[in-house]
Amino acid sequence: DVKVTQSSRYLVKRTGEKVFLECVQDMDHENMFWYRQDPGLGLRLIYFSYDVKMKEKGDIPEGYSVSREKKERFSLILESASTNQTSMYLCASSLLGGSTSFYNEQFFGPGTRLTVL
């Protein structure tokens, strides 16, 4: 069974704090993703990575950065947290599919509910 774990289920931070969200997967997946989920907006991709030290911007990267120093670990960093970053953050991983039509589904962690006061 693929397991994706996230460091915290609930987190409360103050405006301006630096926030680290950690994600670890145990299935040797190449791809890792960070999303945020907001009511009425669905899941929006923040950043993804298809290899160690590689990162690609998603649809809403502003205010976020990421780090992937090891294959199994992908960190999301909020350099200076703001109230509009209050959200559910979801990490996912998948195998590298390549340019063919073979795509593996993404496996998600349980999420981190972040509240910025």
Added chain:
Amino acid sequence: DQQVKQNSPSLSVQEGRISILNCDYTNSMFDYFLWYKKYPAEGPTFLISISSIKDKNEDGRFTVFLNKSAKHLSLHIVPSQPGDSAVYFCAASAPGFGNEKLTFGTGTRLTIIP
């Protein structure tokens, strides 16, 4: 610009009846589509998928239909059960190396009424 749209935020269905969840997309480059199910306080879990070379895929009570000309897909659940109550997201991907990211819809909350 929302490339994947789920126009019904919520749906209520009697237990035992058919649930039909709809999804529309605008990007003609999308060639693979997935449905995810999400319970509160849990991450989404994969449900069923379909490639653009097919128009139907079945897995037990779940069937996904794809109409490429209309850029529309639907998920049918028959018969609906109380455990199916969840938020359902459709997602799409386009081909290309390093392009395995998914574009998700906004979700439909399905409630099965016992």
